Amino acid sequence: MTAPFRFPRFFVTSPSPCPYLPGRQERKVFTELVGPHASELNDALGRIGFRRSQGVAYRPSCAGCTACVSVRVVTADFVPNATQRKLLRRNADLEVTACRAWATEEQYQLMRRYLAVRHPGGGMAGMDDDDYADMIEHSPVNSLIVEYREPAAPGGRRGRLVGACLTDRQADGLSMIYSFFDPDHAARPALGNFIIMDHIVRARDAGLPYVYLGYWVKGSARMEYKTRYRPLEALGPTGWRRLSDDDMAPVPPGSKL
Missing domain, CATH: 3.40.630.30 (Gcn5-related N-acetyltransferase (GNAT))
Known part of the structure; x- marks a missing residue:
């Protein structure tokens, strides 16, 4: 039995100043939403805390901080x-x-x-x-x-x-x-x-x-x-x-x- 979509490749952004908590750095993990199964992938990622921005799904992945909660x-x-x-x-x-x-x-x-x-x-x-x-x-x-x-x-x-x-x-x-x-x-x-x-x-x-x-x-x-x-x-x-x-x-x- 084949999976409905291929396992996506994930990438991590470089750290940048956190817009919510002063003195902290934010970092995101993200993947592209492409192909005929983009909606199914977006649904699956949404259930584990990802958000969509245009053709990308992302979530915080900050070193030493878990303040952002879905x-x-x-x-x-x-x-x-x-x-x-x-x-x-x-x-x-x-x-x-x-x-x-x-x-x-x-x-x-x-x-x-x-x-x-x-x-x-x-x-x-x-x-x-x-x-x-x-x-x-x-x-x-x-x-x-x-x-x-x-x-x-x-x-x-x-x-x-x-x-x-x-x-x-x-x-x-x-x-x-x-x-x-x-x-x-x-x-x-x-x-x-x-x-x-x-x-x-x-x-x-x-x-x-x-x-x-x-x-x-x-x-x-x-x-x-x-x-x-x-x-x-x-x-x-x-x-x-x-x-x-x-x-x-x-x-x-x-x-x-």
Whole structure:
């Protein structure tokens, strides 16, 4: 009996400064997603903590550090709290469309505004429109872009785009590759949180058990938002396990991870 795909070749990047924990170095192990079985390979690697970026699957492989932990929401057991229910009601009028993974100028301009406010000087700050198109369109797996628009304007014109998320549909869930939204929308705060909850509902309605949120780093303020979506499972040495409240408790100032 032959395997459905050849065992991939893995490579390791050179160390570089960690973007999440000061004073540390990050390193990644990666492989290409190519050929007719790229989706199956991506699914298998996703279950052991890999993430996709264009035609590459990667995961952290840092010397002496295991702070980056893959996390996923258990969709069947997710119950929104009072704040999350309010957010769902506030944005219930948004028009949500799952589109073919195709880049548009409107998406690109929204992402530029998002990066300028939320991640100035970050690794993606210099992304031009060609880079953006590569990120969205160069996918060897089943990908889509979910758009969030305000209600249609008078005269039947399409409503303004206020959020979007590049998403992979895997065999056991939705993997949120990259989301962005209007960072200055006073009438719709917390759009990023709404996009995550919409994906949880979307996955549950499709019979998919998980929404993959990428990596969580305890003690990193940039990653703390992921603990709002519970139950949350984390991948450890013995496999996936459900995190407890103690696992997700904030790190006291001055503590070492």
